[in-house]
Amino acid sequence: MFSLTLLKGIRVKIKTLGCRTNIYEAEAIADSFRREGAVISEDLFDVGILVSCAVTKTAEKKCRQFLRQLKRESPDALIVLCGCYVQALTEEELASLGADLYVGNRLKSDLPGIVAKMLNDPIERPLFLKKDVLSNDKWDALELSRVTFHTRSFVKVQDGCNRFCSYCIVPFLRGRPTSRSVKEVAEEVKRLVDHGCKEVVLTGIHLGLYGYGCDFDLGDLINALSRIEGLRRLRFGSIEPHALSDRLIDVLAESDIFCRHLHVPLQSGDDRILSLMQRGYRAEDFINIIRKIRRKLGDDVHISTDIIVGFPGEDEDAFQNTLNLVDALGIGRVHVFPFSPRSGTKAYDMPGRLEGQTIKSRVVRATERGRLSLQRYAQRWLNRKVDILVEHNDGEKVKGLSRHFLEVESSLDQTPSPSVEAFQNGGVGFECEVCVLEAKHGILYGVSSVEKDLSSERGVYRE
Ligand code: SF4
CATH class of the missing domain: 3.80.30.20 (tm_1862 like domain)
Structure with missing residues (x-):
């Protein structure tokens, strides 16, 4: 009998390709390993997981490159390929890719348990876990408890x-x-x-x-x-x-x-x-x-x-x-x-x-x-005000997205105010108003003035 406690301290590296759904799933997989005591690592790792994409030939080529890269980086690690590319290939075709474990769609929430088992048991490798998704409408119970990006x-x-x-x-x-x-x-x-x-x-x-x-x-x-x-x-x-x-x-x-x-x-x-x-x-x-x-x-x-x-x-x-x-x-x-x-x-x-x-x-x-x-x-946003949610801040310039999904970069209005302090401390995650002075290559550039008071105003559409 295997135990999930075997994952305590195990270093897991997760790479993602493809759409936003894949990004979510990769984050949720990371969360599921964290919950069992594993450590998500960018460098040295014991388990390398690629959340794959097969939407185009190019995406498939990238999957093969990423897989080779994971194996080169840590030759002794357990290498896992999961997601769409697994679903797209036969077991024979998958075996030639050289991973230890292949997990198809709608089974990703089982990954911590399967990995713990493989780390514990001398199971024959590679192992293939895949179901016929065309006759299946089960929800894969992945959950997220942390924020994907800063905000x-x-x-x-x-x-x-x-x-x-x-x-x-x-x-x-x-x-x-x-x-x-x-x-x-x-x-x-x-x-x-x-x-x-x-x-x-x-x-x-x-x-x-x-x-x-x-x-x-x-x-x-x-x-x-x-x-x-x-x-x-x-x-x-x-x-x-x-x-x-x-x-x-x-x-x-x-x-x-x-x-x-x-x-x-x-x-x-x-x-x-x-x-x-x-x-x-x-x-x-x-x-x-x-x-x-x-x-x-x-x-x-x-x-x-x-x-x-x-x-x-x-x-x-x-x-x-x-x-x-x-x-x-x-x-x-x-x-x-x-x-x-x-x-x-x-x-x-x-x-x-x-x-x-x-x-x-x-x-x-x-x-x-x-x-x-x-x-x-x-x-069309020139000389108008837009709200941005600050995602990057180097103390002098802030960057974020407007509500209309345009990238916005802004320098500081030097008028002394509490908001200037917030900028200069390098904080992120606050909303501020930017007066747009220039639009170049689809990016807005401007000057930020007042930090919005998030406690008093909730989600008011301001642009
Ligand atoms: S079949 Fe059409 S609607 Fe469905 S995912 Fe593909 S492009 Fe989108």
Whole structure:
């Protein structure tokens, strides 16, 4: 019989690749080891864990590189690969990667127990633990008790997807939709706020499917979290367009802590390509949703997006339609992804694959257009005041994010005041108001004046 006390003093290094949900899971895995007395270490380690990603070929290549790096850094350590890449490969393919333990999705909360067992028993290696996620809707019971960054935490509330967009491997890796109850999420957020968290970013594989098959939805969650005393800011990681129902937009508009930023993946602005992608909407539907958001959340709302460039059959006109839509909608930040063919998806076998060179040149052009659109959006904040939550402070300059999800850098107003002292002490986690004097490469630069009194004002939208 093994005991978790075996983990006391064991040094664990955790590396993460991929999305915000992975970041949350990696932090929660670290917490689960800490709770058993293990030490999370960046240098020497007895157990090296890679929380993997397999969304593109590039992500898979990075996984293999990271794994080799972990093995080089500590040849005697127990090396663990967990998550999406494990789910994507057969046992035979995994064995060639050289880890000691492979753990698929929805089993990550079992990691401390399995690792303790492997450290104690001369179990044959490698060990494979993986389940069929496509027929499983169990919630993997990971929990977070500490703040991910200085002041901001990702909180995973949903897993899985059943949309099966034609290019996407994720539903095969993450499995069926499943959600965490409103009560459980609210308890976790309350715990994080009690430990100094001021901003929570809700994440999921398809956040819009939160509550799928349950008697609660995302609106109920936002209402519950908006009542938590001390939580200043609430955001979504990313939300699919069709999830933005009238009711949800109304709830977001009524919440005094929901930040005016939504990341809504467009993927393509061309109806023919959208249909091949099986996205379930046309360009016009997307336009109507964004218009509705602006009507309810204000014209200043920052809409950022993802686009996929070089999908099979994308001709120059279709590509231009995407760029034109980005411009027409006043989108801010744009993440550009080259089409990555994933075996097992419908798009993998579609005719009309583009030459690598064409895709590369479209990525460059779309990225440049994205830079311009972010700068255009940033410029609307010139000579206005924005609130930032300070995440970096060198005593002279502070950096943080505005409520609209723009990076802001600010020097100090030298007028003597208690807030100047707070800055100069190098503290973080306080909110301050910045008068924006310049916008460059999508970043705002300005001067900070008054530290906000967090005790007297709660989550008031100030920009
Ligand atoms: S909505 Fe589409 S792109 Fe998003 S995870 Fe599901 S299948 Fe993939």
